[in-house]
């Protein structure tokens with residue numbers, strides 16, 4: 001992908017406008033075409049006024065020929081010019097929209113997944129679709145109409161000044177009121193409503209997405225009615241804000257019409273007085289009045305343009321919010337070459353947390369991951385196990401201590417290079433709404449049939465796949481809804497094995513499974529990872545006698561380490577966790593404290 005220059009830090013709307021800088025020539029042509037269209041409309045009415053008034057004097061028909069031709073030319077020309085203006089302005093708008101989408105996508109690729117914690121998926125969707133769509137209006141309805149109005153309105157005032165200066169003054173004042181004062185009032189009223197409408201739209205989408213994806217849980221816990229009530233409340237709020245926006249728009253166009261009527265009356269009165277004084281002919285009076293009336297065509301779209309600009313401003317702020325999201329991890333300016341395989345990873349005195357005001361998720365952790373060795377990281381919930389994985393995968397930076405990869409600081413490598421050698425199976429693996437084959441191939445697009453079969457076999461998935469009527473082409477449904485929890489976890493394991501990272505991280509691969517499935521999967525994954533550098537993060541202590549080292553974490557600190565047999569001999573957290581898993585109903589007074597976070 002080609003590098004996109006970063007847009008300088010400026011007001012959100014100006015930043016979006018700056019994106020059109022390479023297309024300023026087209027924008028100028030569109031503005032000129034818009035002005036010419038409006039001017040042609042004004043001239044059409046003016047010339048028609050001349051034609052009607054002059055015809056009433058029954059002149060020789062040749063005296064009207066030029067006017068007749070002009071009316072035809074202006075009528076046809078207006079349509080052609082409008083077409084050109086629409087074509088060019090939409091072309092610019094769509095190009096800028098495409099550019100904004102690419103920038104947002106790149107911003108998301110840069111900050112995901114560690115930086116997306118504060119953005120809810122529904123709101124993100126709204127930003128990606130509705131807010132970006134709104135930027136289209138910035139050019140088509142926000143910027144070009146005022147430019148066209150200024151040019152065409154100025155020309156109309158100039159033409160009227162040629163006929164009667166005081167009438168031109170009245171027209172200029174009327175155009176200014178309808179084209180600047182009224183739109184400004186609309187903006188003041190519409191701005192807050194537009195901001196609130198954009199936020200309400202995001203909230204509504206979030207609630208609808210949540211309600212859909214969590215429908216089974218909401219129904220199971222009898223919370224569906226409450227969720228629907230929240231959706232309805234968000235919908236009402238959006239309707240209220242949209243109505244306020246529409247009110248501003250309607251008020252603007254109503255005031256515009258009133259100013260138009262008053263101005264035309266003023267021009268007429270001034271014109272009639274001038275006719276009576278003998279300063280103006282009857283035919284020019286008709287031209288003057290109709291030109292003044294038509295001139296308001298130039299400013300009529302401006303209240304709507306102003307309201308639209310207010311709306312676009314809110315969307316632009318939300319878009320720049322994503323574009324300016326800080327990098328969740330530091331990227332080196334001159335990264336080291338990609339690390340060689342096999343890899344050795346060492347953590348020394350590592351402290352990490354998720355925000356400056358958050359408690360330490362890891363507080364002085366030491367860990368050695370040597371080639372070919374399997375290490376299990378165990379501990380109660382919230383002990384910091386997944387945080388170790390987040391650090392190794394460069395989703396989070398350590399605040400203190402060192403993490404080295406093959407002896408060099410982990411942060412000195414490009415994050416993508418690190419993820420090419422350190423990878424695996426996240427705590428909640430995503431299964432895509434595709435076939436088994438495609439879900440597996442995701443890990444290695446070039447994998448052939450034999451590779452797929454080997455990975456599936458290692459995860460003990462092959463007999464099941466081969467028993468299915470559609471085999472490898474079986475669709476798994478959205479979020480793997482058409483396969484069981486165990487099959488989904490095995491699929492994720494097979495995917496991790498197929499990717500074949502130098503350091504395999506398996507984060508809670510047996511989570512959410514029933515005990516027999518858990519035991520079977522643990523047995524299989526321990527068999528499949530034999531001889532591989534592996535970090536196994538788990539709550540489940542069954543089968544850990546097969547790993548080389550077990551590191552026990554509690555509240556961000558390593559409290560024990562050793563082999564399964566050695567740890568069972570010690571009186572410590574590991575033995576208590578083991579006892580809990582093997583005699584879950586036994587009363588163990590005094591033990592709640594140290595394993596308090598396991599509940």
Ligand SMILES: Nc1ncnc2c1ncn2[C@@H]1O[C@H](COP(=O)(O)OP(=O)(O)OP(=O)(O)O)[C@@H](O)[C@H]1O
Pocket residue numbers: 117354358360361379380381382383384385386387388427539
């Ligand atoms: N994205 C996050 N933002 C803020 N705090 C977080 C985030 N992820 C984890 N934490 C906090 O960091 C601490 C360690 O969490 P972590 O997920 O590493 O624990 P864990 O041992 O993997 O737990 P579990 O076994 O339940 O997955 C917890 O107190 C948790 O609340």
